[in-house]
Amino acid sequence: MDLNLKNRVALVCGASKGIGKACAIALAGEGARTILCARTESLLKEAVKEINDSGGEADYITFDLSNTGSIKNLADRAISIYGRIDILVNNAGGPPAGEDLSFDVSAWEAAFKLTFLSAEELTKHLIPDMIKRKWGRIINLTSVTVKQPINGLMLSNSIRLAVIGWAKTLSQNYAQYGITINNIATGYTLTDRVRQLFKSKAASADKSVDEIIEEIGKTIPIKRMAEPSEIASVVAFLASDRASYVNGATIPVDGGYSVSTL
Ligand SMILES: NC(=O)c1ccc[n+]([C@@H]2O[C@H](COP(=O)([O-])OP(=O)(O)OC[C@H]3O[C@@H](n4cnc5c(N)ncnc54)[C@H](OP(=O)(O)O)[C@@H]3O)[C@@H](O)[C@H]2O)c1
Numbered sequence: 001m002d003l004n005l006k007n008r009v010a011l012v013c014g015a016s017k018g019i020g021k022a023c024a025i026a027l028a029g030e031g032a033r034t035i036l037c038a039r040t041e042s043l044l045k046e047a048v049k050e051i052n053d054s055g056g057e058a059d060y061i062t063f064d065l066s067n068t069g070s071i072k073n074l075a076d077r078a079i080s081i082y083g084r085i086d087i088l089v090n091n092a093g094g095p096p097a098g099e100d101l102s103f104d105v106s107a108w109e110a111a112f113k114l115t116f117l118s119a120e121e122l123t124k125h126l127i128p129d130m131i132k133r134k135w136g137r138i139i140n141l142t143s144v145t146v147k148q149p150i151n152g153l154m155l156s157n158s159i160r161l162a163v164i165g166w167a168k169t170l171s172q173n174y175a176q177y178g179i180t181i182n183n184i185a186t187g188y189t190l191t192d193r194v195r196q197l198f199k200s201k202a203a204s205a206d207k208s209v210d211e212i213i214e215e216i217g218k219t220i221p222i223k224r225m226a227e228p229s230e231i232a233s234v235v236a237f238l239a240s241d242r243a244s245y246v247n248g249a250t251i252p253v254d255g256g257y258s259v260s261t262l
Helices: 018-029 041-053 068-082 105-133 154-177 192-197 199-204 209-218 228-238
Strands: 009-013 033-038 058-062 087-090 136-141 179-186 250-253
Touching: 009 018, 009 105, 018 033, 018 041, 018 087, 018 136, 018 228, 033 041, 033 068, 041 058, 058 068, 068 105, 087 105, 105 136, 105 154, 105 179, 136 154, 136 228, 154 179, 179 228, 192 199, 192 209, 199 209, 228 250
Parallel strands: 009 033, 009 087, 033 058, 087 136, 136 179, 179 250
Antiparallel strands: none
């Protein structure tokens, strides 16, 4: 299927590695000029080179998405690179894991800024231009935790649901301008984050991280974790005209892990 993103410009957040990087590669592979955003310049440069060397067109912006007060700045810089943003992929590092009652107010506030406010603020600054052009795609990378909480991920279990409520509300009001807003409920995916999350579990079980990853993989109906590119393929589809009637949806890409029927 040709997703034909040749005349589109995408901004992908959290794109220096993991799922965000895979999304940037997928969108650029479909022809979109793609801007990658994250904090680590060396990784962003590598990712941009990878895309440009394989015939795509990409650039990057270094920005800490926790700086929610400066996000207009990020939006303006992103628009100035290729003249507009048609596709926004909201994504960042996940909030830390921890015991249910272990988070103080500052931990909740930091998680809310990174997981919710970064997406909300960036969308607020980019959507007016999409309205003028009567076309836009906003795709929020969330987590399987919005379908089914995971023990030990209290911040994710809680704050990501705010993203879903926010996105659903926006999707009701902006589809009339050709803008669709959807979420991915990402399941276990083989990235640095997952390796980090399972380090302490591996140490306490006296196993390697790979063994833990394999064990968890076996609990998923598809019997393995996802590759980042498998999440990115769905994002690229949602970003295209082929997905023109998908709006306000939260799509699990989790190998069947979540057991909710809807
Ligand atoms: N992997 C999974 O199994 C899984 C499952 C469900 C949900 N998720 C969620 O999906 C998202 C991506 O996960 P991942 O596995 O791809 O994580 P990852 O490999 O750790 O990548 C996270 C990306 O976000 C960037 N980032 C982190 N904090 C940032 C900040 N303050 N400002 C700007 N960029 C920031 C990182 O780059 P810099 O460090 O360079 O800034 C990196 O590019 C996370 O929210 C995660 O919780 C992941």
